[in-house]
Amino acid sequence: MARIIAVANQKGGVGKTTTAVNLAAALARTPRKVLLVDLDPQGNATMGSGVDKRELETSVCEVLLGEAVATDAIVRAPEDFDLLPGNIDLTAAEIRLMGADGREQRLKQALAPIAGNYDFILIDCPPALSLLTLNALTAADSIIVPMQCEYYALEGISALLDTIDALKDNLNPALEIEGVLRTMFDVRNNLANAVSAELTHHFGDKVFRTIVPRNVRLAEAPSHGQSIVGYDKASRGGIAYLGLAGEVLRRQRERQQPAAPQQPQEATA
Numbered sequence: 001m002a003r004i005i006a007v008a009n010q011k012g013g014v015g016k017t018t019t020a021v022n023l024a025a026a027l028a029r030t031p032r033k034v035l036l037v038d039l040d041p042q043g044n045a046t047m048g049s050g051v052d053k054r055e056l057e058t059s060v061c062e063v064l065l066g067e068a069v070a071t072d073a074i075v076r077a078p079e080d081f082d083l084l085p086g087n088i089d090l091t092a093a094e095i096r097l098m099g100a101d102g103r104e105q106r107l108k109q110a111l112a113p114i115a116g117n118y119d120f121i122l123i124d125c126p127p128a129l130s131l132l133t134l135n136a137l138t139a140a141d142s143i144i145v146p147m148q149c150e151y152y153a154l155e156g157i158s159a160l161l162d163t164i165d166a167l168k169d170n171l172n173p174a175l176e177i178e179g180v181l182r183t184m185f186d187v188r189n190n191l192a193n194a195v196s197a198e199l200t201h202h203f204g205d206k207v208f209r210t211i212v213p214r215n216v217r218l219a220e221a222p223s224h225g226q227s228i229v230g231y232d233k234a235s236r237g238g239i240a241y242l243g244l245a246g247e248v249l250r251r252q253r254e255r256q257q258p259a260a261p262q263q264p265q266e267a268t269a
Contacts, residue, residue, distance in 0.1 A: 002035070002118040003252055004111065005178055006140035010163075011156040012127035015146040015183035015212065016040075018222075019244075020124035021048040022237075023144075025227035026245035028081040032119040035074070038086035039107070039132050041094075045124040046085040049077040050225035053087040061089035064106045064135070065096060070114050079230050082118070094131050103131060104171055108139035120248075129163050137164070138171045142178035146212075149182055149195035177203070178251070181244065183212040210244040212237065 007020040017040065024036040037060060038045040043053035053059075062068040063084065070084060077083045097103040111121060123136040137143065145160065147153045157180070168175050180203050186192055200207050212218075218237030221228045228237045 002111075002115040002121045003142070004115070004121045004123070004140045005248075006123045006125055006133075006136040006143045007146065008123075008125040008133060008136065008143050008160065009145050009147055009156065010127060010129045010133070010160060011147070011153060014127075014148050014153070015181075016127065017042075017044045017048060017124050018218065019144065019146045019181060019183065019212075019241075020122050021045050021222075022218075022227045022229060022241040023244055023248065024049070024077075024081045024120075024122050025079045025229040026241045027120055027122075027248065028079060029229060029242075030245060030249065031080070032249075033117065034081040035084060035114070035118045035121045036077070036081055037084040037107070037111075037121065037123040037136075039090065039136050040086060040124055040126040041088050041090040041132075042126070043085070043087040044222070046083065046087065047225065048222040048227070049081075049083050049085075050079070051075055051077060051083055051085055053085060056085050056087055059089060060084050060086045060107075061093040063110045064090075064093050066106075070110050074114075078225075079227055090126075090132060097131060104134045104138045107135040111139055129159070134167070134171075137167050137175060140172070140175060142176045144178045144181055146181045146183045147199075148184050149189075149192040149199070151191065151195070154195060154198065177206050178248070179206055179208045181208050181210065181212065184214050185211045186214055208244060208247050210240055210247055212240045212244075215240075 007016050024034050028034045046053040058073040125133045125136045215237035217232045217235035218228050221231035
């Protein structure tokens with residue numbers, strides 16, 4: 001059964017789509033069976049995966065509205081992972097779902113029949129705590145939170161944590177944080193280093209060891225419809241996302257290992 005991971009942060013411009021696309025491509029090279037779900041109306045994850053969002057006949061929009069099943073919309077990305085693509089139609093879908101019964105469960109229900117086909121399902125969320133994001137967090141086992149190490153990012157992550165707590169109480173009790181990912185990092189920036197230290201203090205081992213640097217090659221890759229792994233895996237950005245994939249796999253192995261049996265204590269005289 002797939003590990004379903006939402007890539008979420010209500011703050012824009014922190015590297016959610018970059019992380020979703022590049023982690024999907026890196027995991028696919030391990031090799032693992034990966035599905036990337038583009039739940040952002042901007043459709044950037046779709047374009048960054050090498051699929052033209054303007055030429056879609058069926059997308060995640062129809063899947064959420066119950067007009068198609070997921071297998072009708074899934075396409076194969078050039079870098080050997082599956083894609084459930086999205087585009088601007090998701091905005092209309094969100095409006096139409098507002099009054100629907102079980103509206104937060106639509107994505108979870110759509111993914112349930114196909115989850116067994118994959119090792120990982122990654123969901124790229126929009127930069128808002130919207131109904132689309134709630135669908136992602138209801139369907140997910142865990143969340144990767146990409147964030148820049150700046151002052152306002154700390155405030156944003158606090159709001160996200162409140163949302164996660166509310167979801168655990170009402171819709172998804174098993175939801176957990178997979179990890180916090182430091183993105184667009186500049187080691188020369190004193191504030192970035194201070195915020196990084198604060199994150200590590202607060203979240204401990206939930207902070208990924210991988211740090212994604214500011215990297216020109218990483219910024220160039222989407223314009224070629226490629227991940228950084230396909231575009232230039234030897235770049236600093238490529239090495240970072242391959243490292244992130246390794247961390248995600250290690251955490252998955254640790255979860256799957258049975259707990260060591262407790263040794264009975266010897267009685268003392």
